[in-house]
């Protein structure tokens with residue numbers, strides 16, 4: 280056991296994957312000599328060599344397209360995109376090739392690869408550096424989409440993603456990189472993709488969150504607990520596949536749900552969560568399901584960021600609305 | 605421009621192959637043309653979806669593919685059936701894709717040809733990754749990729765050439781400059797005089813080749829393949845050629861080019877010049893070619909029959925190739941589709 284933050288847990292997972300599987304490559308902009316803009320690949324090139332931890336020219340489509348070729352040929356590339364907002368040049372490769380090859384070749388060719396992207400706001404970053412457009416990737420067939428919110432999950436999910444026989448988009452909440460620390464087991468372990476985590480159990484209302492929003496959901500749950508309201512918090516961890524069973528089980532029990540994400544509201548991933556709840560738990564609902572999300576605006580710059588981000592207050596308001604009903 | 609055999613069948617330099625190989629590759633071109641015509645004709649009967657003919661480009665494809673080892677990777681486009689077939693991709697599979705069956709994208713085990721890219725340009729990068737992987741795996745396999753003049757305007761052409769240059773990957777880039785990208789003429793595509801010269805910007809050699817000259821294509825590609833195999837990096841080959849037919853079976857080329865232009869290029873037919881050369885070497889006669897053409901025709905007919913006889917995928921099967929292991933979502937959707945079909949029945 281070592282106490283680590285989420286960033287260190289990711290570095291640890293990459294280090295273990297590189298050490299144990301000669302097929303693994305880490306590639307991206309500035310990942311080698313400087314260890315990445317967030318320093319998540321720090322030291323990896325020194326340990327594993329420049330052949331395995333590769334500094335790539337600034338060309339996201341090129342990086343993902345080349346990684347696709349490497350993966351088809353049997354390597355296990357782990358690509359770092361510097362920020363989610365810079366993943367769009369690679370989107371064509373992802374939607375047209377990465378997510379497609381297994382199907383269009385009926386399993387003859389496959390592209391097991393991981394595309395890591397720091398995502399989300401809350402740090403007053405420059406324009407394009409706070410994007411949370413996971414719905415694009417969740418909507419793209421043939422991809423798995425994973426979002427850890429704790430150091431333990433970050434390590435176990437990343438190792439699972441690297442070992443997965445299919446492509447995985449791995450989203451890393453920038454805001455939580457160094458915000459929380461916990462004990463993380465040393466050595467190799469995996470957290471299976473496709474299972475949600477019950478962050479806390481309760482009976483009155485279910486808060487559904489993932490990534491950066493899990494912390495705010497937990498804080499809201501603490502506040503409600505003081506008022507004697509028993510809150511269940513689900514950390515989805517994996518958007519595709521989605522753990523519908525855990526989600527539905529919880530909503531059937533509490534009869535109330537608030538779905539939280541910092542992504543834009545319209546056609547955000549929350550809409551999918553709400554749809555699943557109404558498909559399978561409508562008659563258990565005691566109140567309309569609430570969504571607490573970012574707005575359909577461009578993600579604001581530093582001075583107005585707080586207007587956009589969900590935050591504890593808006594979660595509390597939404598939870599109370601379900602309790603009034 | 606590298607040219608070894610003129611349109612009149614005259615040798616300008618030593619041929620890069622003996623008569624036996626010349627005859628074999630000539631017959632491959634004959635077979636490819638049979639396939640192209642067959643596919644075009646059954647498309648007209650509604651038995652294939654849109655088809656992209658390659659008539660006129662046989663030497664560019666067969667001459668280059670003949671320079672490969674069977675285990676070399678090939679990353680082709682929708683117009684490269686001749687090259688794919690040379691590298692082991694069965695006619696049946698080529699036809700299946702055109703009939704709207706994903707199993708066409710799944711060639712037999714061991715065929716190192718990716719299903720043809722429909723997106724223009726993106727696939728060139730895959731050949732960079734495949735060749736790079738070979739080096740990491742201690743293998744001397746190389747990767748060849750085919751694309752058109754239009755594809756060189758895509759950003760991914762630049763990224764692929766740049767990466768191939770930086771990482772010295774064993775990638776052979778074959779640009780079949782067939783003068784048009786659908787209706788857009790080559791001079792509207794780029795202001796550079798040749799496509800080959802673009803290679804200089806990436807520190808990669810670029811070679812302009814008469815793409816209708818089997819010998820020149822074979823020689824240029826062989827040199828590029830040796831370079832790639834020896835770890836000396838990538839090459840861009842511009843094969844100057846012409847698409848004699850329409851862009852696809854739904855295109856009407858009379859809207860953007862005139863008959864006279866097509867006739868000039870027909871006079872440079874890649875089959876004709878080898879035929880003339882072989883005849884001059886007393887290695888050709890009409891009956892020999894006709895017999896081979898009939899043989900190829902029959903083989904392609906059998907491939908058509910085989911592809912048409914294959915039972916379409918069952919409804920549940922469309923869900924089965926998304927992931928190694930089906931996700932709960934897909935399993936649920938699969939049940940929905942099956943239930944809906946039962947209700948309809």
Ligand SMILES: Cc1ncc(C[n+]2csc(CCOP(=O)(O)OP(=O)(O)O)c2C)c(N)n1
Nearest residue numbers: 683722723724752753754755782784785786
């Ligand atoms: C990214 C993309 N844009 C547009 C198209 C539609 N399209 C199909 S073929 C083609 C022209 C390509 O021309 P070229 O690269 O010269 O190849 P050719 O068809 O002549 O062999 C276009 C625009 C496409 N398939 N993919």
